[in-house]
Amino acid sequence: MNRCLWATALLISIAALQARAGDEPRRAAPAEGVPRAERLAWKTAEGVEYEYTVPKSYSRERGATLLVMLHGSNLDRRWSLANFEVGKFRRDDIIVSPDGTTPNGSGGFNFMGERADAEKIAALIRSLQKAFRVERVYLYGHSQGAFFCFYFMGEFPALVDAICPHAGGLWIGSKLPKETKEKPIALLHARADAVVPLENSEGARDHLVKQGYRNVRLEILEDANEQTGHWPRPDKTEPLLAWCDSLTATGPASQLRSAAAQITGDEPAIGRALDLAKRAKAGAAKLKKEEREKIEAEARAITEAAAAFVAAQVDALTPATPVKAPFAYGDWTLHFLTAQRWCEGVEEWKAFEKGLAAEQAKHEKAAQPLQAVLEKAEKAGAAADAFKLAFRIWRDSWFSRDAARAVAGKLSGWAGAPANGVADADVQAYREEAGRRAALDEAGWRRCEETRAAAVKGIREKHPGVFGEAGE
Numbered sequence: 001m002n003r004c005l006w007a008t009a010l011l012i013s014i015a016a017l018q019a020r021a022g023d024e025p026r027r028a029a030p031a032e033g034v035p036r037a038e039r040l041a042w043k044t045a046e047g048v049e050y051e052y053t054v055p056k057s058y059s060r061e062r063g064a065t066l067l068v069m070l071h072g073s074n075l076d077r078r079w080s081l082a083n084f085e086v087g088k089f090r091r092d093d094i095i096v097s098p099d100g101t102t103p104n105g106s107g108g109f110n111f112m113g114e115r116a117d118a119e120k121i122a123a124l125i126r127s128l129q130k131a132f133r134v135e136r137v138y139l140y141g142h143s144q145g146a147f148f149c150f151y152f153m154g155e156f157p158a159l160v161d162a163i164c165p166h167a168g169g170l171w172i173g174s175k176l177p178k179e180t181k182e183k184p185i186a187l188l189h190a191r192a193d194a195v196v197p198l199e200n201s202e203g204a205r206d207h208l209v210k211q212g213y214r215n216v217r218l219e220i221l222e223d224a225n226e227q228t229g230h231w232p233r234p235d236k237t238e239p240l241l242a243w244c245d246s247l248t249a250t251g252p253a254s255q256l257r258s259a260a261a262q263i264t265g266d267e268p269a270i271g272r273a274l275d276l277a278k279r280a281k282a283g284a285a286k287l288k289k290e291e292r293e294k295i296e297a298e299a300r301a302i303t304e305a306a307a308a309f310v311a312a313q314v315d316a317l318t319p320a321t322p323v324k325a326p327f328a329y330g331d332w333t334l335h336f337l338t339a340q341r342w343c344e345g346v347e348e349w350k351a352f353e354k355g356l357a358a359e360q361a362k363h364e365k366a367a368q369p370l371q372a373v374l375e376k377a378e379k380a381g382a383a384a385d386a387f388k389l390a391f392r393i394w395r396d397s398w399f400s401r402d403a404a405r406a407v408a409g410k411l412s413g414w415a416g417a418p419a420n421g422v423a424d425a426d427v428q429a430y431r432e433e434a435g436r437r438a439a440l441d442e443a444g445w446r447r448c449e450e451t452r453a454a455a456v457k458g459i460r461e462k463h464p465g466v467f468g469e470a471g472e
Contacts, residue, residue: 025051030131032060037087041077044127046120050098051077054132057092057468063133067093067241068125070145071100072167074108079142083232090241092261094132098124100144111141111148113171118155125159136161136248138241142232143167143196150174150204153183162186162244164237167193167230169200170207181213184247186240190221190229192409215247222405225413239267246272252287252295255280259302260467263309264456270306271345277302301463308462310348312455313339316447317352327359329398329437334444340401342452360399367393367403374407383419384426390414391430 025039034040036056043049058064067090069080080097084090100109101117111117125137137160141149146168153160154175162184185208189201198220205218219240221233242265245258255276262273277299284295317339320332336356343349353360374389390407397403412434415427460467 030128032132037091039081039086044098044120044124046123048098048101048120048124049077050096050124051081052094052096052128053081053086054094055092056087058094058132060133063135065090065093065245066125066128066132066134066137067095068121068137068139069095069097070111070121070139070141070148071097071109072143072145073100073110074104074106076100076107076109084234084237089234089238092257093138094128094134096124096128111145111151113148113151113173115155117148118152121152122156122159135254138162138164138244140164140237140241141166141168143230147171147174153180157183161248162241164188164240164244165201165204166233166237167196167201168204169196170204176208176211176213181211182215184215184244185213185217186244187216187218188221188233188236188240189218190224190409191406192221192225192413193229194226195230217243220406222407222409224409225416227413227416229409235266238265239269242267242269243272246276249276252280252283255283256295256298256302256466260305263302263305263459264467268309268342268452270309270343270349273302274306274346277306298466301466305459305463305467306346307348308459309452309455310343310346312451312458313343313448314348314352316451320447321356323355325359327399329440331440331443331447333398334441335448336444337399337401337405338445338448356399360401363397363400364403367397367400370397371403371406383414384421384423387411387414387418387422387426387430391426394430395433 025041026035027042028034028040029042030052034054036054036058039051039053041049041051055064069084071077071079077097077099081095084095086095089095098121100111101120102110102112102114104110128134139149139152139160139162141147141163143166146165147170149163149165149168150170151174153163154177157177157179160183164186166188167190187201187205189196189198191198201218205216208216217240219236221229221236224231242258242261245261246269249255249258259273259276259280262269262276281296281299284292287295317332317336320330321336322328322330322332340349340353370389370393374386374393377386377389390411394404394407394411411430414422415430415434418424418427456467
């Protein structure tokens with residue numbers, strides 16, 4: 001998703017969902033023959049209403065991941081598929097979105113930390129496992145649903161392969177059985193979330209790490225403000241679920257499907273794709289000749305596609321990227337930093353970025369002491385000092401990998417509603433520079449996204465059997 005357009009997404013309320021009453025999904029019991037890529041609806045034997053969708057790519061032979069999406073407090077089953085586009089978001093998954101397991105008495109529902117609530121979701125999962133070939137089960141939860149992800153995993157660890165809690169945390173009393181310590185846990189939270197503070201996810205991460213959990217990741221969103229910090233983010237959720245794929249894919253065929261998704265997704269991870277292809281090839285060594293050769297051929301296709309993807313980004317960036325000082329913020333900057341994230345760890349990309357490594361290191365070094373002082377100023381409530389420091393980091397360390405991005409959301413929020421003591425001149429200086437950069441960022445992002453889309457189209461055309469047909 002274009003990062004300049006994501007803010008148009010809405011956190012859909014009960015009232016907005018009710019406006020869709022005339023757009024009711026077709027009711028169909030889960031079965032192999034249900035329509036594909038369409039909103040469907042059914043009810044469990046326990047009385048839980050849910051919406052679901054089965055991807056076009058699903059077959060009994062191939063199977064699919066089952067993604068259970070849990071809404072926040074006082075909402076209902078319609079929230080998920082209203083905010084996460086059917087056929088685009090996790091397009092190869094069976095996605096199910098149930099009502100919360102406890103009615104609120106006013107038309108909405110909640111997921112409560114009670115065994116009876118968890119049992120209802122367990123029954124839903126088991127019913128879908130009977131109807132379809134389910135390779136693995138993920139839980140995504142937003143707000144209250146995020147807290148429930150942890151609770152459910154503790155109650156039914158054998159039913160869950162990974163969880164992605166967004167804008168939530170860990171309820172006191174949630175169980176952490178030893179069989180969950182290897183499961184991927186991908187947390188997502190905006191720094192500027194004014195509904196559920198970031199400290200909830202940070203505390204959950206820290207507690208899990210202390211308990212010996214090995215696959216815990218917290219993605220902090222820096223591009224949101226207090227108004228948007230609690231909104232759903234399909235564009236950031238999908239890469240985290242792809243990370244879960246890379247850790248839960250066990251057999252060579254599953255690993256290759258995950259590798260292909262790492263290349264063709266909206267937030268590619270090329271280094272991860274290459275690692276999965278390597279693992280798949282190694283795992284195929286004991287297979288029969290015909291199957292082994294098929295896996296090896298697909299692994300080669302993944303490797304070729306990864307090289308083509310990186311080459312496309314390098315070719316697009318080379319004419320625009322400065323090769324020596326003075327370096328100045330331009331339409332190349334956002335493109336470079338985005339491609340750097342996508343292609344991290346890939347040898348061909350390392351060779352390209354080598355000439356800029358010293359400049360990037362200089363920006364990161366300059367930001368480090370200011371970051372420490374900024375943290376102290378924020379804790380002390382020194383709004384004027386915090387604004388000045390954040391502005392300096394954002395303005396002067398713009399080529400750092402993370403430092404400028406880490407304060408961008410804060411600055412936007414602070415400038416939108418300046419605290420007492422923040423000088424008008426400082427706010428105006430920020431707004432002027434932000435306005436200047438906006439046009440450069442839009443041009444850079446457009447080139448970056450067009451390059452990605454063209455590369456993926458070419459990859460699909462060359463290797464349709466591995467990546468799907470172009471235009472899918």
